[in-house]
Amino acid sequence: VCQIGRYFFFFQAEDGIRDFCLSRGLGDVYKRQEQGIAAFGIGIASVGATAIAEIQFADYIYPAFDQLVNEAAKYRYRSGNQFSVGGLTVRAPYGAVGHGGHYHSQSPEAFFSHAPGLKVVIPRDCIQAKGLLLASIRDKNPVIFLEPKALYRNAEDEVPTEDYELALHKAEVVQEGKDITLIGYGTQIRVLKEAAKEAEQDGIKCEIIDLQTIYPYDIETLVESVKKTGRCIVSHEAPVTMGVGAEISAALQEKCFLYLEAPITRVCGYDTPFPLAHELVYLPDKWKVYDAIQKTVNY
Amino acid sequence: IYTSKLNFDSVSEKIPTFRVIELKGKVIAKKYDNTDTATLNKIYEKMVQLEEMDMILLQAQRQGRISFYMTALGEQACTVAVAAALNDIDLIYPQYREHGCLIWRGFTIDEFAHQCASNSRDPAKGRQMPVHYTSSKLNFVCVSSPLTTQVPQASGAGYTFKLQELDRIAVAFFGEGASSEGDFHSGMNFAATLGCQTLFLCRNNKYAISTPSDEQFKGDGVASKSQGYGMLTIRCDGNDAIAVYQACLLYTSPSPRDS
Numbered sequence: 001v002c003q004i005g006r007y008f009f010f011f012q013a014e015d016g017i018r019d020f021c022l023s024r025g026l027g028d029v030y031k032r033q034e035q036g037i038a039a040f041g042i043g044i045a046s047v048g049a050t051a052i053a054e055i056q057f058a059d060y061i062y063p064a065f066d067q068l069v070n071e072a073a074k075y076r077y078r079s080g081n082q083f084s085v086g087g088l089t090v091r092a093p094y095g096a097v098g099h100g101g102h103y104h105s106q107s108p109e110a111f112f113s114h115a116p117g118l119k120v121v122i123p124r125d126c127i128q129a130k131g132l133l134l135a136s137i138r139d140k141n142p143v144i145f146l147e148p149k150a151l152y153r154n155a156e157d158e159v160p161t162e163d164y165e166l167a168l169h170k171a172e173v174v175q176e177g178k179d180i181t182l183i184g185y186g187t188q189i190r191v192l193k194e195a196a197k198e199a200e201q202d203g204i205k206c207e208i209i210d211l212q213t214i215y216p217y218d219i220e221t222l223v224e225s226v227k228k229t230g231r232c233i234v235s236h237e238a239p240v241t242m243g244v245g246a247e248i249s250a251a252l253q254e255k256c257f258l259y260l261e262a263p264i265t266r267v268c269g270y271d272t273p274f275p276l277a278h279e280l281v282y283l284p285d286k287w288k289v290y291d292a293i294q295k296t297v298n299y
Numbered sequence: 300i301y302t303s304k305l306n307f308d309s310v311s312e313k314i315p316t317f318r319v320i321e322l323k324g325k326v327i328a329k330k331y332d333n334t335d336t337a338t339l340n341k342i343y344e345k346m347v348q349l350e351e352m353d354m355i356l357l358q359a360q361r362q363g364r365i366s367f368y369m370t371a372l373g374e375q376a377c378t379v380a381v382a383a384a385l386n387d388i389d390l391i392y393p394q395y396r397e398h399g400c401l402i403w404r405g406f407t408i409d410e411f412a413h414q415c416a417s418n419s420r421d422p423a424k425g426r427q428m429p430v431h432y433t434s435s436k437l438n439f440v441c442v443s444s445p446l447t448t449q450v451p452q453a454s455g456a457g458y459t460f461k462l463q464e465l466d467r468i469a470v471a472f473f474g475e476g477a478s479s480e481g482d483f484h485s486g487m488n489f490a491a492t493l494g495c496q497t498l499f500l501c502r503n504n505k506y507a508i509s510t511p512s513d514e515q516f517k518g519d520g521v522a523s524k525s526q527g528y529g530m531l532t533i534r535c536d537g538n539d540a541i542a543v544y545q546a547c548l549l550y551t552s553p554s555p556r557d558s
Binding site for chain 1: 390392421422423424426427431433434435440441443445448450451452453454455456457458459460462463469481482484485486488489492493
C-alpha cells in the first residue's frame, strides 16, 4: 500500500498517517505535483499494489486529468486486461467551504463522470465516508473519491471502529416520502433535508436519495422513487449546465416519462466560476430547493 | 558555498558520449569489449529480424493493408541491446518504438502481426492502433499513444519493487521529444528523490516526429536534465549495441541502484 500526498498541512484529517505507514512498512510519499501524484499511483497500481493518491484540493486535480482519463481509465481496456490499475484510489476534498472562492470550492465530479473506466464516489457523512472509502480502495477499478471538505470539522457521528464497507453503485434512500423525490450527494444532502423540513410544514412529504456513487450511478433506485412520487428535483453545487443533474434528469425522463407530473428541476450552482464574496448567493441553498419543491408540487 | 562573483552560470561542456566501437567497427574501448559471443550473436540476429519485420510492416502500411506503423529503423540497438542487459522479469514501460525489446524477449512475428491487423487473435481485442503492443507475460506494459505518461508510472512501479524488496526494476523508455512533457519532470523528480528502482532510457534520434533536436533543446539535451535531477547519468551512442549493453549492465548489476 502506498499513501501518496498528505494534507495535514491543511486539514489535519490524517494525523498519524505517516507513523502508521512507516510502522507497517508501507510507503508514504509526499510531493507537490498533481500529475506526478496520479501517475506515480498508477504505476504502483499497475504492478498490483494499492495506492491511495491524495490531491490537496479537487480544484488542483486538473494536471492529473490526462493520467486519470487517458491512462487510469483505459489501462484495462487497452491491454485486453493484461494490465490494470484497480488498486488506485484518488482522494480529494471538494465543494464549498464558506471562503474558498473559485480555487478552493470546486466540484469537479462531472468531468470524471464522463470517462468510462473511472468510478466517482462521494460520501455525505462520517459513516458513509469510512464505508465508501474502504469499498473504493478495495474495488478493482480506479476510483475518484471526493470528500466534502466543509464537513471535515463539522461532521460527527458514532462510526463503528470495526471494518465495514458500503456498496458502490448503490444509492441510499435517506428519508422516505410520497410527494417528491430530491436527489443529491455529499454536503448537499444536508441542504435537501433542511428544505424537506420546510416543505413538511406545508404537508409535503419529500423522499431524499443520496447517490453515493456518482458514476456509474444507481438508476434503478432513482426510477423506483420517481415512479412512486411522480416529481423530482436534482441538486448539486457544481454548475447546472452539463452537471451530474443534467445526466440524471435526462435518464429519468427517458425511463419515467409517463409517471412524471411535472418537469424535473435542477437546483444547482450557476454557470460561473465559484464566487468568493457572493458565495451565499451562488449556493443552491435550502430556500432555492424549497422554492423548487413548491413550484414542482404546484405545477 | 557562497561566491562574490556575479555572472550567469552556464554549463560549458557537453556530456561526452560513451562508445565501444567507432563507426567503421573498430573497437576503441577494449576494456568493455568482453560481451560473450552467444549474447553478441543473439543481439545481432534480433536486430536484423527487427529490421526485416519493420520493412515488411512499413510496406504493408504504405499499401493500405494496415492502418498505421512506426519503425525502429536505426534504433535497433537502443532496444535489443537494452533488453539483453535486463532480466526478463524487469518491467518495461515503453513509449512506442521498443518492439526490439519484445523481439528479444520472444514476442512472435505472428503476435506482432495480429496486433497490427487488429484481428481476433490480438489479446488486446483489436482496441489499439498498430504498434501499441502489450504483453504481461513478457513484462512489457501496454503502449499508449499519449507521450511520456509511462515515465512517472515507471517511477511508481520502481518504488513498489523497492518497498517489496524485489530484485526487479522498472524501465521507462521515451524519446527525446517526450522529455519536454510535464510527466517527464514528475517522473524524474519522484524517482530521484525517492530512490526508485527505475532505469530511464531516452532514445534520442534527433527528431521529435518532425521537430529537430536543435529546436527541442537549448541546453545539453536530455542527459543534462537528468544530472539536474541529481540522477546517475550516462550518455551513450545508441548505434553501438555493445556500448548500450555495457551501459545498462552498469546499472543492473550487481543489484539495482537508486535511480
